Each structure stands twice: as structure tokens, then as C-alpha cells.
Amino acid sequence: MKKLVFAGITALVTVLTLGSFVLAQEVQMMRSTPIDADNRLGADFKWEGKEGRMQRNYRQQPPLVPHSIAQYQIDTRVNQCLGCHDWTKAGARGAPTLSMTHYLDREGNELDHIAGTRFFCNQCHVPQADVSPLVPNVFEASSPIEN
Numbered sequence: 001m002k003k004l005v006f007a008g009i010t011a012l013v014t015v016l017t018l019g020s021f022v023l024a025q026e027v028q029m030m031r032s033t034p035i036d037a038d039n040r041l042g043a044d045f046k047w048e049g050k051e052g053r054m055q056r057n058y059r060q061q062p063p064l065v066p067h068s069i070a071q072y073q074i075d076t077r078v079n080q081c082l083g084c085h086d087w088t089k090a091g092a093r094g095a096p097t098l099s100m101t102h103y104l105d106r107e108g109n110e111l112d113h114i115a116g117t118r119f120f121c122n123q124c125h126v127p128q129a130d131v132s133p134l135v136p137n138v139f140e141a142s143s144p145i146e147n
Ligand code: HEC
Pocket: 051, 052, 053, 054, 062, 063, 064, 065, 066, 067, 069, 072, 080, 081, 082, 083, 084, 085, 093, 094, 095, 096, 121, 122, 125
């Protein structure tokens, strides 16, 4: 009996060790720099697409960013996107104003400043670049759209 328990524990430890090794490998493949180092976008991600706002692929889609974002810093102290898109600046900058959803806290209260849940813009909004995708994408819009 003792032997069986020991064999079981050994097998479990082996599986867990191998499992975490595989996970660690995958995480490393997704990011080329250490997690605490600055990971700036490469020159490939410079926006070279068409000008103007882009058609959404489904109703709830966060609009794609139609300009380069490589120069705009976002960290816990600074958010340079707000310098053009916040309601206090957008008119003067000729940029689309953040919609009201960006000024609602989790309880639904209206705020005068960006909600914490919307601070890190590129969690949801991404620019486009002409590079080969990391994973294949077979997404199709739920209803037909006119391009
Ligand atoms: C220098 C001013 C400026 C800054 C800084 C800026 N933007 Fe913009 N952004 C614009 C302008 C102007 C447009 C509209 C482009 C057009 O209509 O051709 C725009 C468009 C957009 C749109 C498209 C909106 C829509 O409805 O299609 C998104 C999304 C966006 N920006 C996100 C961002 C994010 C995220 C950042 C920061 C990483 C950022 N912007 C920084 C000026 C700016």
C-alpha cells in the first residue's frame, strides 16, 4: 500500500512539473522580453494602412485604431491617448470623444474622468499591421456587413 501511494505521488509531481514547464515555455513564446522590461512595439507595427475610421466587424467591437500608437505611453501615471480622446481635449484635437461607457464605474455611476476599467486602452483597441498572424483566424461576422 505504502509503495502504491508513493508511486502515485511521484506520478503527480512528475505531471505537475512537466505541465508547468510546458506552460512556462508557451508564455515565453508570446513575449520576447522579460515581464518587467519595457516591451515597445517594433517598427513593423507602424501604421501604414488607409486613413480614416474603420468599419466594425460586429456590433460590440471596440473600434480598431486607425493610427499608429507606437509613440503613445500608457502606464499607471500617464495615458497619452487621453491627451486627444478625453472629452476635455477631443474637440480641440479633432479626435473622436470617448463614449459614455468609458466614464462609467463598475456600479454604473457617471464619472468626469476615465473609468479605471477603461484606462488601458489597448486591452480593447488595437491598431492593424501587415504582418503574418501568430495564430490562424477564421472569424466570421454574425450578420453580413457592407465594406
Ligand atoms: C494626437 C492625437 C491622438 C492621440 C494621442 C491618439 N489618438 Fe486615437 N484618434 C485620433 C484621431 C484624430 C482619430 C480619428 C481618425 C480619423 O477620423 O481619421 C482617432 C481615432 C481613434 C480610434 C477610432 C475610433 C472610431 O470610432 O473608429 C480609436 C479606437 C483610437 N483613436 C484609439 C486611440 C488609442 C488607444 C490611443 C493611445 C494609444 C490614441 N487613440 C491616441 C487622434 C489621436
